[in-house]
Amino acid sequence: MLDEKRPALVAIIEDDAVSRHALGRLLLAAGFEPSLFDSAEAFIASESGRAWLCLIVDVTLPGMSGTDLQQKLRREGSDVPIIITTGNRADIIRERAQLAGCLAFLWKPFTSDTVLELLGSISRQTHPDPKDVCTNGQ
Numbered sequence: 321m322l323d324e325k326r327p328a329l330v331a332i333i334e335d336d337a338v339s340r341h342a343l344g345r346l347l348l349a350a351g352f353e354p355s356l357f358d359s360a361e362a363f364i365a366s367e368s369g370r371a372w373l374c375l376i377v378d379v380t381l382p383g384m385s386g387t388d389l390q391q392k393l394r395r396e397g398s399d400v401p402i403i404i405t406t407g408n409r410a411d412i413i414r415e416r417a418q419l420a421g422c423l424a425f426l427w428k429p430f431t432s433d434t435v436l437e438l439l440g441s442i443s444r445q446t447h448p449d450p451k452d453v454c455t456n457g458q
Contacts, residue, residue, distance in 0.1 A: 329370060330439065333357045333386065334378045334405070339428075343376065346432050352439060360384035364392075372400045374423070374442050376435070379406035379413055387413065390420045401442050405430065 330352045334340040337358070344354040352373070357363040361383050363375075375393075377386040384392075390402050401423040406413055409427060417425050424438050 328352045328373055328443070329355060330373050331355050331357060331363060331375045331377075333360060333363050333375060333381065333389065335359060335381050336378070339378075343435070346435070347439070350436055350439070358382075360386065360389035363389065374401045374403060374439060376403045376405060379404060379408060379417070387416050387420060390417065390422065394420055403435070403438060 328351065330347055332340055332343050332347070332354050334343065334356075335358050340356050340358065344356050347354040355366075355370075357366065359381050360377075364384075377389060379386040381389075386404055386406070390404065393400065393402070402421070403424045403426060404417040404422045405426045405428055407428040414425050423442070426434060
């Protein structure tokens, strides 16, 4: 499933411990190397030039929001693929994530297959058209 040219390191930035660990177990079982963070600040503090395959970022985090983290990374020149997740169905959140260049926007609950298909696409460097997955992710 993974292209050996790309690292399989995936950051999961999610404040809900149950969701964070469940997603981490899913990715580990699928052959990825998940790295778990409970806040954007924890992710930033750990950042030491790691070669991320992808970031999976929840919108609602303590402190800096997921979309604020996304915008910060883009301003700093990062082009790492970012999948934004949220349970909030407000269109403005999706629009903000899209404007900041999300690869995908997934409303919770999303399926395991959806996440694994997106990561498979990223690992093969065949990014889906954001218009196809940033609308509802289902």
